[in-house]
Amino acid sequence: MNELLARLATLKELAAEVAASSIHRHEMRVLDEHEVVAVLASAAHVQRLLDAVVIEAVGEVVERTDEPVTEGRMTHRFGCRNVSELVQRATLVSPVTAARFEKAAKAVRRGVSFTGGELLEARLPALRDALGDGVVGLDGALAIAAPLMAMGARASRDAVLIADAELAAGARGEGVDAAPPACADLLRVQSQVWAAALDPDGAEPRERAAIHKRAFQLGAATDHGVPVRGMLMPEVAAQFQRICDATLSPRVEGVQFLDSESLDAEVPVDPRTQGQKQHDVLAMALGVAASSELLPTIGGAAPTLVVTVREEDLASGKGSAHVEGTTEPVAIASAQHVACSGAVQRIVFDNAGRIVALGTEERVFNRRQRRAIAARDGGCVIPGCGVPAGWCEVHHVTEHARGGPTHTDNGVLLCWHHHRFLDSSGWMLRMNRGVPEVRAPLWHDSSLRWRPVTTSKTRLLNAVLKT
Numbered sequence: 001m002n003e004l005l006a007r008l009a010t011l012k013e014l015a016a017e018v019a020a021s022s023i024h025r026h027e028m029r030v031l032d033e034h035e036v037v038a039v040l041a042s043a044a045h046v047q048r049l050l051d052a053v054v055i056e057a058v059g060e061v062v063e064r065t066d067e068p069v070t071e072g073r074m075t076h077r078f079g080c081r082n083v084s085e086l087v088q089r090a091t092l093v094s095p096v097t098a099a100r101f102e103k104a105a106k107a108v109r110r111g112v113s114f115t116g117g118e119l120l121e122a123r124l125p126a127l128r129d130a131l132g133d134g135v136v137g138l139d140g141a142l143a144i145a146a147p148l149m150a151m152g153a154r155a156s157r158d159a160v161l162i163a164d165a166e167l168a169a170g171a172r173g174e175g176v177d178a179a180p181p182a183c184a185d186l187l188r189v190q191s192q193v194w195a196a197a198l199d200p201d202g203a204e205p206r207e208r209a210a211i212h213k214r215a216f217q218l219g220a221a222t223d224h225g226v227p228v229r230g231m232l233m234p235e236v237a238a239q240f241q242r243i244c245d246a247t248l249s250p251r252v253e254g255v256q257f258l259d260s261e262s263l264d265a266e267v268p269v270d271p272r273t274q275g276q277k278q279h280d281v282l283a284m285a286l287g288v289a290a291s292s293e294l295l296p297t298i299g300g301a302a303p304t305l306v307v308t309v310r311e312e313d314l315a316s317g318k319g320s321a322h323v324e325g326t327t328e329p330v331a332i333a334s335a336q337h338v339a340c341s342g343a344v345q346r347i348v349f350d351n352a353g354r355i356v357a358l359g360t361e362e363r364v365f366n367r368r369q370r371r372a373i374a375a376r377d378g379g380c381v382i383p384g385c386g387v388p389a390g391w392c393e394v395h396h397v398t399e400h401a402r403g404g405p406t407h408t409d410n411g412v413l414l415c416w417h418h419h420r421f422l423d424s425s426g427w428m429l430r431m432n433r434g435v436p437e438v439r440a441p442l443w444h445d446s447s448l449r450w451r452p453v454t455t456s457k458t459r460l461l462n463a464v465l466k467t
Contacts, residue, residue, distance in 0.1 A: 008053075015046075048137035055131065055141065058087055058101045059109030104131075104138055107145035124148065125161070126168035135181070136171050143188035144171070147195035155198040163194040210234060244281045247387055270384070272417070284391050284416040307334065333423065365394040365411050373411050378455030380415040381436050382427055386455075387415035395419050397431050409434040 021027045022039075031039065061083050064074035080086040087098040108128035111120045122128045127144050130136050136144070144167045148160055166175065167190055173181040182190065210233045219227035232240070272280070306324040313319030313332060320329035365373070374389035392413040398404030409431055418425065426441030430450065437450040454460065 044137075045134050048131075048140075049134040051137035051141075052131045052134065054091065055101055055104045055108065055138065058083070059105035061086055062102065062105055062109065063111065100138060100142055103149075104141045104145060107149055108141065123160075124164045126165040130168040130171050133172075135168070136184075136187070139184035140171055140187055143184040144168070144191045147188070147191040151195055151199045155195075159198045163191070163198060167191055167194065240282075240285075243285055244278050247281045247284065247391065248277050277417075280415075280417040280420075283420075284387070287393065287416060288391060333420070365406055365408075369406070369408055369411065370394060372408050373413060376408070376454065376456060376459070377413040377436060378457075378459075379413060380418055381412050381429070381438060381453045382414065382418045382425075383438065383440065383453060385415055385418060389413055391415060393419050395422070395429070397429050397436070412436040 028036065028039065061074055065083055067073045070076050075082055075086050078086055078089075080089065083102055084095055084098045087093065087101055088095060091098070091101075093101070107124050108122050108131055110122050110128075112118070113120055124145055127136070127141060131141055144164070148163060148167075151160070167187060169175045170179070170182045170190060171187055173179065175182075210231075213231045214233050214236075216230040216232070217228065219229065270277070307321050307330070308324075309321035309332065310319065313321070317332050319332055321332055321334055323330055323334065373394055374392075377389065379385070379389050380387040380392050392415050394411045395414045396404045396406070397410050397412055400406065404410050412429060412431075414422065418427070422429070426443070428439040428450075430437050430439075432450070432452070435452050436454075438453045439445075439448055439450050442448060
């Protein structure tokens with residue numbers, strides 16, 4: 001057996017013993033806190049060293065696959081399509097991780113000269129040394145290599161070597177600022193700064209590529225919804241992320257109950273996935289934009305979602321509705337949502353389909369009413385939500401279709417999500433002399449008490465002063 005393979009076999013036996021002692025014999029539980037941290041640091045150091053071995057091996061696979069003739073490639077001899085497939089089979093990692101190993105290997109491997117056969121210098125030699133010493137692992141190697149490699153030939157070799165040396169020194173804790181060894185995220189930031197300094201025009205080609213590839217497309221409607229695909233420009237994605245962060249970030253205050261007995265009530269857990277939350281933020285943003293009167297008009301009116309439904313179906317809650325712009329029918333709940341927060345116009349057809357009566361458009365809560373309700377409620381009234389008033393819709397507590405007036409005594413603020421799914425969420429709303437009250441689901445509040453709610457600073461201050 002080759003000496004390298006023999007040492008790895010010995011290391012594997014030792015690692016198996018260490019794993020058995022910590023996993024099967026629970027030896028970790030007898031350690032104190034400092035010892036647990038020491039184990040964590042030592043195991044991570046070993047992991048970084050093993051990352052270096054894997055990266056070096058992947059580099060050899062890359063080298064031996066770089067052949068013009070298919071039969072001469074290492075991947076072909078092992079029955080694999082490419083380097084990634086061979087790495088996946090040998091290491092049992094995912095395609096994403098295999099690609100990351102391959103990218104790191106290309107940055108630090110030492111190629112062979114075609115003419116003399118001697119070893120060439122690695123593209124990032126200082127990073128290669130840091131990798132071999134266990135200073136950085138796969139994450140750290142890619143954090144340094146990715147920005148520097150992306151510059152291509154736009155920066156001189158000497159300049160790249162200077163950046164490589166400085167970043168490797170920072171990873172070792174030997175940088176000019178004498179800071180402790182940098183983690184992968186900090187190394188990535190530092191490498192990006194070096195790349196920006198060495199290649200001030202580097203953002204321009206990336207900008208051109210982003211402009212060319214930008215896209216947002218709606219797929220064909222399915223029974224489960226409408227798929228989307230595309231590519232957002234970085235600043236557009238960042239803007240959407242900021243909106244998501246502002247809307248979804250945990251609020252210190254949230255919606256608070258006014259009775260002193262439950263001011264410290266536990267905030268309910270949001271059962272939505274992150275993807276569902278971001279979908280609802282997008283729906284909310286589209287609704288705010290459409291009602292802002294800043295968008296171009298269609299047919300002389302603001303871009304309004306048009307939903308058609310039979311009046312008897314809307315009243316009974318059964319049947320289906322149709323939304324202009326999609327062929328798939330939607331649930332009556334969608335029509336009820338639009339009817340509650342938008343405008344309703346009644347159009348009467350005879351049996352042959354002729355329009356025999358055309359009602360005037362009934363707009364719901366006007367701007368003055370919205371401002372007053374916002375001052376009273378502060379934001380979405382469902383406890384723990386925290387969506388601000390400007391992003392909320394006004395909900396008729398007693399439905400407009402059932403005779404509920406468009407009056408501040410019958411309107412409360414709800415975010416898009418809680419408005420759309422109020423009937424199925426378990427939360428109950430009622431108005432008590434013009435003040436909204438909420439009853440939580442049984443799983444959250446076994447007492448099933450009705451409680452006045454608000455995030456209005458004025459109303460909360462008034463409640464505190466009364467206690």
